[in-house]
Amino acid sequence: MSVPSANPQIKGWCPGAHRPMMSGDGLVVRVRPFRAELDRDQTLGLCALAQRFGNGTLDLTSRANLQIRGVAGEDHAALLAELDGLGLIDSDPRVEGHRNILIDPDWRHGDLTDRLYGAVLATLPDLPDLPEKMGIALDAGRGAHLRAGSADFRFEISDEGGLILRADGAARGRPVSEDTAMDALREMAAWFISTGGRDHGRMARHLAQVALPGDWQVIAPCSAAAEFTIGPANGGSILGAAFGKIDAAALSVLMQETGAPALRLMLGRMFWLRGGTAPCLTQEFVHSPDDPILRAHACPGAPYCPQATVATRQIAGRLAAQVSGSLHVSGCAKGCAFPRAADVTLVGREGAFDLVLNGAPWEEPSQGGLTPAQITNLEEVI
The missing domain is CATH 3.30.413.10 (Sulfite Reductase Hemoprotein, domain 1)
Incomplete structure (x- = not known):
């Protein structure tokens, strides 16, 4: 048996659904639920797939995605077909590989954050070929909840209530409107590529070497809001997953027992049951914010x-x-x-x-x- 190197290989990309990554226990297949939300049927379906094709667990990642681990190579095509049937993946592998979008977990249907998400989805195919680890944060809700999340292009709200686009690593951003937001995103992405950003891989590392245009650094974002915490929340419940590891069978039981119609994935390896009854205290999940x-x-x-x-x-x-x-x-x-x-x-x-x-x-x-x-x-x- 070979011993892993003391200098590990950095691949420069993350596993996806179309492009999984081989690990010690098989393929790692990452699922990026749209708007970080799964309805009841999608949740139960994904849990069943993790048990059928994987090792029975789901990994909740630092970017609020889910991964099925332990997938055999010969099963990948069948798993993809099932994920597509659940509406959890993009048909275009290139778009799916770049759909790293953080979204304020308190978004509401039809609000600015929801509308920006739809606009970003439509814009992704038009963006230059950015490094696959780069991402976009939609922190345009009633509070800034995504500051700790890994993203390179950040849509945020200023203290005056206006929308801004801020490059990660810069203290201030540029004012935009909902109508001009996607043009500004295209312009910033093109600037990143044309100024050698691919060599640095991420926006903050690039800004440490290359100066951002001054007119893109004029308005500061609002102060970060109080963090979401485990416990009752807006008619539902927020739970945690130790190290992001979720037992698929336990999550399936949780959805059925609480009757929650949907589940939202959050930073901090937490997830939000949207509605339903209060969950029973079990060792499979974290129930205390002080744990x-x-x-x-x-x-x-x-x-x-x-x-x-x-x-x-x-x-x-x-x-x-x-x-x-x-x-x-x-x-x-x-x-x-x-x-x-x-x-x-x-x-x-x-x-x-x-x-x-x-x-x-x-x-x-x-x-x-x-x-x-x-x-x-x-x-x-x-």
């Missing part, structure tokens, strides 16, 4: 990812209560589960862990070569 597991992040790790050299989630679950801030246990230096700085980061390398304090997985560790036994008590290590 320390919500501050912990971990990828599937070994043996599920071929680039990981360590198991991750069991360790993260054991250590979560020991860290007052954020904890990230990463199978390798890519940091897929939380690609940013955490208060405490443990990075797998050649079967052991490097410790990074107040940093990202790819940054210089303060200690290296720690075994799982050595990190049972973090106070003794930090």
